[in-house]
Structures are given as C-alpha cells and as structure tokens.
Amino acid sequence: MVSLVTGSFAQTLFNSPDTVCVNQPVKLSSKVFDGRSYFWGFCSGYLFNAPSGTYMGDNFDFSIPAGMEIANDSGNFYGFVVNAKTTELLRLNFGNSLSNVPSITNFGNLAGGLPENPTTVYMAYDTFSHKWHLFVAGGFEAATSELARVDFGRHLNNPKPNIANFGNTGNALFHPKGLFVAKDASGRWLGYVVNYGSSNLVQLDFAFNPSITPTARNFNNPDGVLNFPSDLAAAYDNGEWHLFISNFGNSTIARIDLGTTLDTLxxxxxxxxxxxxxxxxxxxxxxVRDCNYFHLYITDSTTSQLVEVRMPKARMPLLTDYVGITYSVVGGMNFPTAISGFLRDKDTVTAFVTNGRDSSLTRISFNQCTSATIPSFTEVDPPIYSYTSPGVYNVYYVVDEGMPTQRVDCQDITVLAPPTLYRNNDTTLCQGDTLRLYAVSTLADSIRWAAGHNIDTTNIYVDSVRIYPDHSTTYRYTLYYPFGCIVDTAIRVNVVKVNADAGPDRWIKDGAISIIGGPFTSVGNYVYHWSPYQYMSDSNVANPYVNPPNDFTYYLKVIEIGEGYACMAMDTVTVRVSCEDFNIPNAFSPTSPHPGSNRFGVSNNSLSKLNYLHVYNRYGQLVFTTTDPNQKWDGLFNGSLAEEGVYVYEADGFCKSGKRINKKGNVTLLR
Known part of the structure; x- marks a missing residue:
C-alpha cells in the first residue's frame, strides 16, 4: 500500500543507482534476505506523472454520493460510499484488483444508525483487535449533525456490520465534512473533524479504544485559516502531525500543525x-505519501478539475516550496464530491472520485509504465534490466506483502538520453581485412573495449582500437560518464567469407576434357571469373570444362558484392597435358546432333604431325584416310552412307615433344 497519513515511512531496503542512461544495465540489490515474499516493480506507477482517468459510469446505486474510502483486506479490495440524498451506505467489492468493475452491496441506513445526510467517511484498522471500523459523519445543521461508527469485525466482507451512533458528541459538530481517526504513538485513538457550518476544528478523543464514545474538544478556527472547510487529510512527517484542509469558502488550502502528538492543545x-x-x-x-514525497490531490466542485499540490515535506519553510499542478478534468469528473485515499496494487496506484452531478464514479490511476525491459520480479535477487526511454522511473520493493512484517521501499531512477556519441555503425568486413573501430564522446570520463576475438588489446582503454576478425563478431565497449551514466553498447562487425577452390592440379591426356573447380568454392549469389578464358566452356561459372592443347594454369576469382562492400577470393589450378597416345573415340553416330560425337577422328591437340589415319570396313576396304589431325570422317563411303557396324582404324604421327605415337583399334558406327 502507498505510505499514507499514519507515517508508514519507506525504508532503505535495497541499493539502487539514482541515474542511468537509456539501455544501461541496471542492477538492484536487496538488503533483506529473511523475507517470506518479495515483490520488485521496476516501472511502477509514478506519482510525478500525470494521472490517467477512467469514467466508470453511474450504475452503482449512487444518490448524491458524498464520501468515499477504499481499503485492501487480505488481498481483496473494497470501497465504501455514503449517499447524502438517501442516507445509505454502499460497499463496492472490487475483488482482487481495483481495475475491476465492482459489485455493490447496499446496507441502507443500517436500521437508522447512519447520520442523516452523511457527508464524510474514514476507514481505520485496529492492529490490536484486528478489526475494521468505518467512521461516518453527517448532518447539514447542528441539530442533525452526528458521528457514527460501523464495525465490520475482522473482515470487510462482513454481510451484517454493526453500527454505533454517537450523536452530536459534545454538541461540537455542525455540518461535518472532513474526518480523520488514528492511533497516536502513545496508544491513544484520536480524531479530527472540520465543520463546514461553523468553520471550526474539532478533536475527537477515543482514549485507548476506538470502540468507545469519544469526547469532543472544539478548537474553533485556529489562526483563522478555516473558511467553510470541505475536507481534511492528515500527515505524519518528521515526528510531527499535520492536517491539510480544503476551504470551499475562499478557495484555499490550509495547514494546521498539531506537533508531535495528536493530543495537542x-x-x-x-x-x-x-x-x-x-x-x-x-x-x-x-x-498520499509515496517514495518519501507528499502529493495532495484536490477536486474542484465547479470546474470538475483535479489539482495536485506537491511537497517533499509536509511542512515546508516557504509557501513557494509547495508546487501546484492542474490536471484539468480527469476521467469524466462531473462536479466531484469526494476523493478516496490512494492504494497501491503492486505497480499501479489507484483512487476513486464520486461525482455529484450524475452520481457516477471515476477511477484515477498511476499505471505501470512500459519502458522497463522486465516489468517486475518476485524473488530476492532481481535480474539485470534496463529502461528503453528517458524519464524518471519508480522502483517499488515490498517484503512480506500483506503480513505484519511488511516492509516497503521505493526509489526513483532518473534515466537520461544517451549522450552524443560518434562511433562506427555496424559494418561488414572481408575476411582477412583489418578495421579501426572508434567510439568518441566528449562528455565521457573513460572508455573500455571488451577484450575479445582478434582485437588489439594494447588500445582497449582509448577511443579507437584495431580489429581483424576472421568471423562475424560483436565488439562491446563501455563509456563512463561523471553524472552516473554508463553507456554499454556494441558494434557488430559482419565478416564476409568468400572461398575460391579451383580444384587440384591434374594431368589429362592430350585432347581430353576436364572439369575444374573444387568443392569448397562458395556457392550462391557470387560472381565467378576464370582467366585465361581460352579452351574453356564458360569462364563465368564455378565448374567449367577445359580442353587445353598443352600445360595451362587457370585463375579463379570468386566475388561477393553487397551494399558498401565487395569481397574476393582467388585460387589456381594447373592442368598438364600428356601426349603419350592417340586420343580416339571408340564409337560415333553421324546422325547425332552433337558435334563431339557425330564425327570420327583424332582428338589430340598436341600433335606436330599426323602421318596418317586409315579407317577400314570389314571387307578390308579403305573407307577414310587423312593426314590432317583436324579432319574427321563423316560416316560416308563413296558418297553414300556407310553401313552401321565395326570398323578398324590405324593412326601414326608425332607429338610436339617429338615423340612418335601409333595406334590400332576398332570404332563402332551407329545410326
């Protein structure tokens, strides 16, 4: 729950930085290790932000609602409203969240026990007896003004609460509007009420039991600061009690200082x-007191606006130390009559406003923000997280929530926009290249590059460092600033690996064809270029066919072209030609559409001289002869198609090396 008027101060329960930068890692550490439950809210509802409002409609049995309070009992939320017109008490059951639409229980006037025309309510919990008490005051005239107490017992879901009407105790009440009851440090229960009808302050003394009829003391108008007061709220700060009063008569706010005890004279x-x-x-x-700061919210009955008065302490040295803020009309407020206290439901702070003109309800919320990478956590050691945008964020920490040992701490973290930084963008580098990274910020005290893969570690404490990665790498660096900001970020260097594999060197027979290019060449959207391109089927593919006439060395370049870069790899292959024999096919088909297989002849490229090539049919007839190594038999004999079948050939000649070669064999003619 929000630290409210009873002085439930936030405690120093955890360590936290007070200033960080956007995306800076934040590490919190608890000082409490013996808790039975923990809750961390890293982006909790923050009362320095403007509240959001929700108009909830008029379906709640309201009839000129004049006072409202809300409370949390064992994880369930309840609201209590009094109807001034019909003298009724309503209970609103929100279930386990104040964001729910409540169901309504109308208790009526509790057998006539409610004051006529009730105007104000205040909820108190007695930690000694473990009982809930709702104090109700009302009446427009002195003769009808009364104070009552509704007893719910141990739980607020009691279907049949009891009521005690104290009447006009001490005849001190005259159209009471604001009401407050609390237990003093001495153990005495005392309360205060302001009278709209007489502009005076009344003290209620319950002695040591809130269940007894109080005695009243009329303090009249302390220092003349009350002018038709319309409501009252109390604060305990720095060991002293203070009352804040809204004056309807002269449109002002007053503060009454009571001193170190509620039992003041x-x-x-x-x-x-x-x-x-x-x-x-x-x-x-x-x-409301939250994170050791007071926020006083005021409803204006004529403008329907919500106004805040903000103060670091309840009693400020100068009036100018109180800061006023106008939020205009929030959540359809329509001539508001009452505003409840504020409750924190983990990361959301909520209050409600009753509206007199249309008897409706407005919810006011300070919601959990969305700027933390992790919204909340429920173990003692919270994870590292960060904030994604600048601002001031509330870290809220509860130990043993809902238990008698509950402890609360909340601290603000100011998140700054990253200081101006000049650095490399994420970039692409070719494997084997070297690059100099830089990160320069004139406001930084120091920089440190993280030691890692292929980085010049002699320069990791300066703003420029040399890197030479052989695979894609993220290079992290941290900048430290004198105002607490730490920029921990990185530059991603994408390394492009291009492989060129021309294949192994090889020997081929004179006139033979070989496929070059190895299996490790990069495959995909690459540019391939072989040189020289002679005796090659295609110089722009990864695996071309080659048929060199003599020893030949081929160069392969593989290139990847991207946005802003071009990376290349190169390899070579040597194809050596061996002239040890004639290269003659053993079959051919003159009708084939393929030039390599529809003629018969010598395929050698390294002949210096062909003495002869003779082809004979099965009858021993010479059907073809030539001394030109480039001339081939087309399968004709005496101008006619030669018969399909087996033919005999013999060849003789010299290689360019001077070696004489000859060969005999068979060739099959196919049709």
Missing part, C-alpha cells in the same frame, strides 16, 4: 493560498 494554522488560482471551490482532498 495548541494547533497552529497556516493558509497556503490558492496556488495561483488553481484551487477553486474545492470539494475534497486526499493526501
């Missing part, structure tokens, strides 16, 4: 003014 009043005309005919107010 000398209240002192101060008029805090109208905060540059922001306060206009205020109808109610609610005081």
């Amino acid at each position: 000398t209240p002192v009043g101060y008029n805090l003014g109208d905060f540059l005309f922001r306060v206009l005919k205020p109808s109610s107010l609610s005081l």
Whole structure:
C-alpha cells in the first residue's frame, strides 16, 4: 500500500543507482534476505506523472454520493460510499484488483444508525483487535449533525456490520465534512473533524479504544485559516502531525500543525493560498505519501478539475516550496464530491472520485509504465534490466506483502538520453581485412573495449582500437560518464567469407576434357571469373570444362558484392597435358546432333604431325584416310552412307615433344 497519513515511512531496503542512461544495465540489490515474499516493480506507477482517468459510469446505486474510502483486506479490495440524498451506505467489492468493475452491496441506513445526510467517511484498522471500523459523519445543521461508527469485525466482507451512533458528541459538530481517526504513538485513538457550518476544528478523543464514545474538544478556527472547510487529510512527517484542509469558502488550502502528538492543545494554522488560482471551490482532498514525497490531490466542485499540490515535506519553510499542478478534468469528473485515499496494487496506484452531478464514479490511476525491459520480479535477487526511454522511473520493493512484517521501499531512477556519441555503425568486413573501430564522446570520463576475438588489446582503454576478425563478431565497449551514466553498447562487425577452390592440379591426356573447380568454392549469389578464358566452356561459372592443347594454369576469382562492400577470393589450378597416345573415340553416330560425337577422328591437340589415319570396313576396304589431325570422317563411303557396324582404324604421327605415337583399334558406327 502507498505510505499514507499514519507515517508508514519507506525504508532503505535495497541499493539502487539514482541515474542511468537509456539501455544501461541496471542492477538492484536487496538488503533483506529473511523475507517470506518479495515483490520488485521496476516501472511502477509514478506519482510525478500525470494521472490517467477512467469514467466508470453511474450504475452503482449512487444518490448524491458524498464520501468515499477504499481499503485492501487480505488481498481483496473494497470501497465504501455514503449517499447524502438517501442516507445509505454502499460497499463496492472490487475483488482482487481495483481495475475491476465492482459489485455493490447496499446496507441502507443500517436500521437508522447512519447520520442523516452523511457527508464524510474514514476507514481505520485496529492492529490490536484486528478489526475494521468505518467512521461516518453527517448532518447539514447542528441539530442533525452526528458521528457514527460501523464495525465490520475482522473482515470487510462482513454481510451484517454493526453500527454505533454517537450523536452530536459534545454538541461540537455542525455540518461535518472532513474526518480523520488514528492511533497516536502513545496508544491513544484520536480524531479530527472540520465543520463546514461553523468553520471550526474539532478533536475527537477515543482514549485507548476506538470502540468507545469519544469526547469532543472544539478548537474553533485556529489562526483563522478555516473558511467553510470541505475536507481534511492528515500527515505524519518528521515526528510531527499535520492536517491539510480544503476551504470551499475562499478557495484555499490550509495547514494546521498539531506537533508531535495528536493530543495537542495548541494547533497552529497556516493558509497556503490558492496556488495561483488553481484551487477553486474545492470539494475534497486526499493526501498520499509515496517514495518519501507528499502529493495532495484536490477536486474542484465547479470546474470538475483535479489539482495536485506537491511537497517533499509536509511542512515546508516557504509557501513557494509547495508546487501546484492542474490536471484539468480527469476521467469524466462531473462536479466531484469526494476523493478516496490512494492504494497501491503492486505497480499501479489507484483512487476513486464520486461525482455529484450524475452520481457516477471515476477511477484515477498511476499505471505501470512500459519502458522497463522486465516489468517486475518476485524473488530476492532481481535480474539485470534496463529502461528503453528517458524519464524518471519508480522502483517499488515490498517484503512480506500483506503480513505484519511488511516492509516497503521505493526509489526513483532518473534515466537520461544517451549522450552524443560518434562511433562506427555496424559494418561488414572481408575476411582477412583489418578495421579501426572508434567510439568518441566528449562528455565521457573513460572508455573500455571488451577484450575479445582478434582485437588489439594494447588500445582497449582509448577511443579507437584495431580489429581483424576472421568471423562475424560483436565488439562491446563501455563509456563512463561523471553524472552516473554508463553507456554499454556494441558494434557488430559482419565478416564476409568468400572461398575460391579451383580444384587440384591434374594431368589429362592430350585432347581430353576436364572439369575444374573444387568443392569448397562458395556457392550462391557470387560472381565467378576464370582467366585465361581460352579452351574453356564458360569462364563465368564455378565448374567449367577445359580442353587445353598443352600445360595451362587457370585463375579463379570468386566475388561477393553487397551494399558498401565487395569481397574476393582467388585460387589456381594447373592442368598438364600428356601426349603419350592417340586420343580416339571408340564409337560415333553421324546422325547425332552433337558435334563431339557425330564425327570420327583424332582428338589430340598436341600433335606436330599426323602421318596418317586409315579407317577400314570389314571387307578390308579403305573407307577414310587423312593426314590432317583436324579432319574427321563423316560416316560416308563413296558418297553414300556407310553401313552401321565395326570398323578398324590405324593412326601414326608425332607429338610436339617429338615423340612418335601409333595406334590400332576398332570404332563402332551407329545410326
């Protein structure tokens, strides 16, 4: 729950940085290790932001609702509203979240026990008896003004609460509007109420039991600061009690200092003014303490606006130390009559406003933000997280939530936009190349590059460093700033690996064809280029056919072209030609459409001389002869198609090396 008027101060339960940068890793550490439950909210509802409002409609049995309170009992949320017009008490059951639409229980006037025309309510919990008490005051005239107490017992879901009507105790009540009851440090229960009808302050003394009829003491108008007061809220700060009062008569806010105890005899009043005309005919107010800061929210009955008065302490040295803020109309507020206290449901802070003109309900919320990479955590050691945008964020920490040992701490973290930084963008590098990375910020105290893969470690503490990666690598660096900001980021260097594999060197027979290019060449959207391109089927593919006449060395270039880069790899292969024999096919088909297989002859490229090539049919007839190594038999004999079948050939000649070669064999003619 939000630290409210009873002085439930936040405690120093964890360590936290106070200033970081966007995307800077944040590490929190708990000082409590013996808790039975833990809750961390890293981006909790923050009361320095503007509240959001939700108009919830008028389906709640309201009839000029005049007072409202909310409470959390064992994880269930309840609201209590009094209807001034019909003298009824309503219970709103929100279930396990104040974001739910409540169901309604109408208790009526509790057998006539409620004050006529009730105007204000206040919820108190007695930690000694473990009982809930709802105090109700009302009445428009002195003769009808009364104080009552509704007892719910141990739980607020009691279907039949009891009521005790104290009447006009001490005849001190005259149209009471604001009400507060609490247990003093001495163990005494005391309360305060302001009278709209007489502009005075009344103390209620319950002694040591809130269940007894109180005695009343009329303090009249302390220092003349009350002017038709419309509501009251209390704060305990720095060991002293203070009351804040909204004045409907002169549109101001007053503060009454009670001193170190609620049982004071000398209240002192101060008029805090109208905060540059922001306060206009205020109808109610609610005081919230969260993260050791006070926020006083005021509803204006005529403008239907919500106004905040913000203060680091309840009693400030100067009036100008109180800051007034106008939020205009929030959540359809329509002549608001009452604002409840504020409750924190983990990361969301919520209050409700009752509207007099249309008897409706408005929810006011400070919701969990969405700028933390991890919203919340429920173990003692929270993970590292970061914030994605600048601002001030509330870290909220609860140990033993809902237990008697509950402890609460909340701290603000200011998140700054990253300082101006000049650095390499993420880039692409060819494997084997060297690059100099830089990260320069004039405001930084120091820099450190993370030692890693292929980085010049002699320069990791300066703003420029040399890297030579052989695979894609992220290079991290950290900049430290004097105002607490740490920029921990990285430059991604994508390394392009291009492989060129021309294949192994090889020997081929004179006139033979070989496929070059090995299996390790990069495959895909690459540019391939072989040189020289002679005696090659295609110089722009990964695996071309070659048929060199003599020893030949081929060069393969593989190139990848991307946006802003071009990376290349190169390899060679030597094809050596061996002239040891004639290269003659053993079959051919003159009708084939393929030039390599529709003629018969010598395929050698390294002959210096062909003495002869003779082809004979099965009858011993010479059907073809030539001394030209480039001339081939077309399968004709005496101008006619030669018969299909087996033919005999013999060849004789010299290689360019001077070696004489000859060969005899068979060739099959196919049709």
